[in-house]
Amino acid sequence: MAGEWILTLTAQTPTNIAVIKYWGKRDESLILPVNDSISVTLDPGHLCTTTTVAVSPAFEQDRMWLNGKEISLSGDRFQSCLREIRARATDVENKEKGIKISKKDWEKLHLHISSFNNFPTAAGLASSAAGLACLVFALGKLMNVQEDHSQLSAIARQGSGSACRSLYGGFVKWIMGKEENGSDSLAVQLADEKHWDELVIIIAVVSSRQKETSSTSGMRESVETSLLLQHRAKEVVPKRILKMEEAIQNRDFASFAALACADSNQFHAVCLDTSPPIFYMNDTSHRIINCVEKWNRSEEAPQVAYTFDAGPNAVLIARNRKAASLLIQRLLYYFPPNPETDMNSYVLGDKSILKDAGIQGIDDVEALPPPPEIKDKIPAQKNRGEVSYFICTRPGRGPVVLSDESQALIDPKTGLPK
Numbered sequence: 367m368a369g370e371w372i373l374t375l376t377a378q379t380p381t382n383i384a385v386i387k388y389w390g391k392r393d394e395s396l397i398l399p400v401n402d403s404i405s406v407t408l409d410p411g412h413l414c415t416t417t418t419v420a421v422s423p424a425f426e427q428d429r430m431w432l433n434g435k436e437i438s439l440s441g442d443r444f445q446s447c448l449r450e451i452r453a454r455a456t457d458v459e460n461k462e463k464g465i466k467i468s469k470k471d472w473e474k475l476h477l478h479i480s481s482f483n484n485f486p487t488a489a490g491l492a493s494s495a496a497g498l499a500c501l502v503f504a505l506g507k508l509m510n511v512q513e514d515h516s517q518l519s520a521i522a523r524q525g526s527g528s529a530c531r532s533l534y535g536g537f538v539k540w541i542m543g544k545e546e547n548g549s550d551s552l553a554v555q556l557a558d559e560k561h562w563d564e565l566v567i568i569i570a571v572v573s574s575r576q577k578e579t580s581s582t583s584g585m586r587e588s589v590e591t592s593l594l595l596q597h598r599a600k601e602v603v604p605k606r607i608l609k610m611e612e613a614i615q616n617r618d619f620a621s622f623a624a625l626a627c628a629d630s631n632q633f634h635a636v637c638l639d640t641s642p643p644i645f646y647m648n649d650t651s652h653r654i655i656n657c658v659e660k661w662n663r664s665e666e667a668p669q670v671a672y673t674f675d676a677g678p679n680a681v682l683i684a685r686n687r688k689a690a691s692l693l694i695q696r697l698l699y700y701f702p703p704n705p706e707t708d709m710n711s712y713v714l715g716d717k718s719i720l721k722d723a724g725i726q727g728i729d730d731v732e733a734l735p736p737p738p739e740i741k742d743k744i745p746a747q748k749n750r751g752e753v754s755y756f757i758c759t760r761p762g763r764g765p766v767v768l769s770d771e772s773q774a775l776i777d778p779k780t781g782l783p784k
């Protein structure tokens with residue numbers, strides 16, 4: 367270890383959306399949950415975190431930048447992740463650059479970390495899950511940690527619970543575990559993203575002026591005050607987990623949708639059962655639920671599942687592309703954009719769904735007929751401006767290393783964000 371070299375590594379990690387929710391901890395500092403949870407990983411092409419980690423003998427302290435702004439690494443959660451990953455570092459040799467780092471050197475070497483979300487951090491789209499998972503994954507690769515993704519997930523869990531599920535693509539279960547030290551509280555992959563690739567996911571980012579209670583404090587209050595949470599964790603979730611695993615294995619959309627919707631609704635019922643009550647969904651969220659419920663009930667089989675996390679945004683999972691194009695027509699009918707909004711910035715992600723729906727511009731939105739399930743009734747109310755934008759995506763892959771140096775977020779010469 368000589369000279370002032372800088373070694374970097376860049377990784378990309380997806381976000382995930384829970385279809386059986388994690389809500390409540392039995393251990394606050396180790397982040398151990400009161401029940402198992404199951405999630406779908408979202409396509410990183412549309413929603414992901416990219417993180418570059420750099421190490422150099424010239425760095426004087428650990429530093430981190432998020433979307434270009436320096437943030438503090440002093441929090442317990444960051445410190446747990448850094449400590450756990452450093453403890454597992456092994457020898458690293460980069461012959462091309464003439465760098466050799468031995469296992470014991472890692473304790474003294476400092477890190478620079480730069481992270482970027484390809485979606486608005488403030489939109490409430492599980493940015494901490496992708497962010498912490500990416501930090502742990504990238505550091506694990508840089509430090510030549512030999513542990514598999516499940517063991518890395520148990521480290522990411524200590525950064526943010528839901529982050530552990532972002533270590534895999536496809537369909538993922540976070541097993542709550544029994545051990546007091548949390549060693550068996552980790553994520554496993556139930557099926558990869560190709561297993562059920564007809565699914566299409568549309569996220570409605572709902573406009574909200576309200577500052578929401580953070581998941582961390584919200585779930586703490588629920589654990590302290592909600593009897594429904596105790597019942598849910600003991601009696602409801604264990605059975606639901608088994609049924610959800612079966613639905614995913616069999617690609618049984620009717621069961622998948624029924625379980626996902628019921629579990630989202632129960633999570634929000636637990637929030638209402640908390641004292642003082644927590645309201646994450648707003649009137650727009652409720653209108654979206656009504657739209658989906660009405661449509662599903664008018665069909666022979668459900669077309670769309672909905673799920674809401676700790677905020678008003680709706681995550682809608684359509685059974686296939688056909689259902690997704692009928693869904694986007696309904697969503698645009700009920701929630702047209704404000705005048706002057708360009709469709710290109712109103713529907714993001716996989717725009718081919720819009721094309722399938724025959725919508726090119728705002729005129730096509732204005733010309734949409736009312737959905738047949740409300741025909742002959744009072745014309746439906748339009749709720750212009752209630753949705754900020756939609757993102758069309760699908761189930762996606764797990765974390766990857768980006769070997770193209772042009773994608774690095776840290777300048778390999780200065781060690782600072784580009």
Ligand code: DP6
Pocket residue numbers: 383384386387388389397403494525526527528529581582583675676
């Ligand atoms: C509603 O993982 O953000 O999204 O572990 O305290 O960091 P901490 O909480 P966090 O909680 C996520 C809760 C949820 C449901 C879920 O993702 O399962």
